[in-house]
Amino acid sequence: MGSETMLVLRKLVEDRLALVGLLIVLLLIASALFAPWLATHPDAVTEFNPAHRLRPPGGEYLLGTDRLGGDIFSRLLYGARVTIVIALIAVGAAVLIGVPLGLVAGFSDGALSTAIMRLTDIFLAVPQIILAIAIAQTLGPSLPNVILALSATFWPWFTRLVYAETRSVRNETFIEATVALGASPARVVWLHVLPNIISPIIVRITLGLGFTILTAAALGFLGLGAPPPTPEWGRTIAESREYLPDAWWYAAAPGIAIFLVVIGFNMLGDGLRDVLDPRMRRAGRPRD
Numbered sequence: 252m253g254s255e256t257m258l259v260l261r262k263l264v265e266d267r268l269a270l271v272g273l274l275i276v277l278l279l280i281a282s283a284l285f286a287p288w289l290a291t292h293p294d295a296v297t298e299f300n301p302a303h304r305l306r307p308p309g310g311e312y313l314l315g316t317d318r319l320g321g322d323i324f325s326r327l328l329y330g331a332r333v334t335i336v337i338a339l340i341a342v343g344a345a346v347l348i349g350v351p352l353g354l355v356a357g358f359s360d361g362a363l364s365t366a367i368m369r370l371t372d373i374f375l376a377v378p379q380i381i382l383a384i385a386i387a388q389t390l391g392p393s394l395p396n397v398i399l400a401l402s403a404t405f406w407p408w409f410t411r412l413v414y415a416e417t418r419s420v421r422n423e424t425f426i427e428a429t430v431a432l433g434a435s436p437a438r439v440v441w442l443h444v445l446p447n448i449i450s451p452i453i454v455r456i457t458l459g460l461g462f463t464i465l466t467a468a469a470l471g472f473l474g475l476g477a478p479p480p481t482p483e484w485g486r487t488i489a490e491s492r493e494y495l496p497d498a499w500w501y502a503a504a505p506g507i508a509i510f511l512v513v514i515g516f517n518m519l520g521d522g523l524r525d526v527l528d529p530r531m532r533r534a535g536r537p538r539d
Contacts, residue, residue, distance in 0.1 A: 262526045269522020275515025283331040290325035296482055305498045315500040318490060323504050326482035330505070333483050334512065337394070337467045338460045341401035346456065349406035353413025354440050358421055368414060374407040380466055387475040394477040397470055401463050412455055416448035423447075450527035457523055461516030468509050484509050 263269050287293050291313060300320035308315040314324040356367040374382070386400035420426060421444065429439050470476045471485025479486065484505040491501035 272518030286328040292322035292325040295322040295325035330482040344402035345405035349409025353410040357414040357417025457520035461513040
């Protein structure tokens with residue numbers, strides 16, 4: 252297992268785009284973990300200085316200040332924590348719901364499999380952002396409600412993916428041999444099917460983290476995210492609209508942060524797909 256992990260890491264490092272994506276993701280994690288030490292104004296989340304409102308970048312304020320005089324750089328760092336919490340919990344919950352349902356539907360036949368996939372199709376028929384907005388609007392703006400809305404709209408993607416992969420694997424010779432030896436369906440699924448389809452699940456998780464961050468920012472921009480004074484990036488952009496274009500830095504800082512984080516997860520996901528699933532290489536990439 253150790254040698255396989257090292258091989259994956261080596262191939263990932265050799266992919267320049269994937270390496271850039273990995274560095275961006277690591278930078279996001281480091282910013283969240285060390286925010287109290289990296290922030291130039293550690294109290295910027297709860298304390299403001301109206302006398303210094305809308306100051307441009309430079310000097311005491313690296314990225315300028317917002318409408319209440321809060322240091323944008325410091326709030327951006329603390330906002331990384333909110334971003335990571337939303338993405339990890341929402342995608343984690345989607346995995347816990349979608350993967351077991353996909354395994355059950357893919358390995359079995361009959362009414363249960365059909366019911367699971369028809370329910371999945373109903374959720375997939377509605378654009379995720381529209382469904383997330385509807386759920387968040389119904390429940391009200393708060394961090395837990397944002398996470399719930401994102402989890403409820405993202406699990407069908409895992410169910411559909413796992414269903415297709417399970418259907419492909421269950422007819423393999425080693426699966427048929429395991430069943431013939433008397434192994435229970437649960438044992439076959441968890442010990443033989445799941446380990447053989449884990450690669451596309453990992454890729455989907457990586458890509459899903461980026462998309463979830465983007466969707467969460469959209470909900471925050473619409474006023475459906477975490478309420479103030481939580482330093483949520485999407486809400487910060489929404490608050491900056493009335494001060495554009497004069498206070499351009501107000502929207503630019505969180506906007507660039509969202510762009511970099513989403514593209515970082517996408518590049519990392521593409522790199523993992525190339526390494527873990529050679530059947531789905533990026534167009535134009537030579538095969539080994």
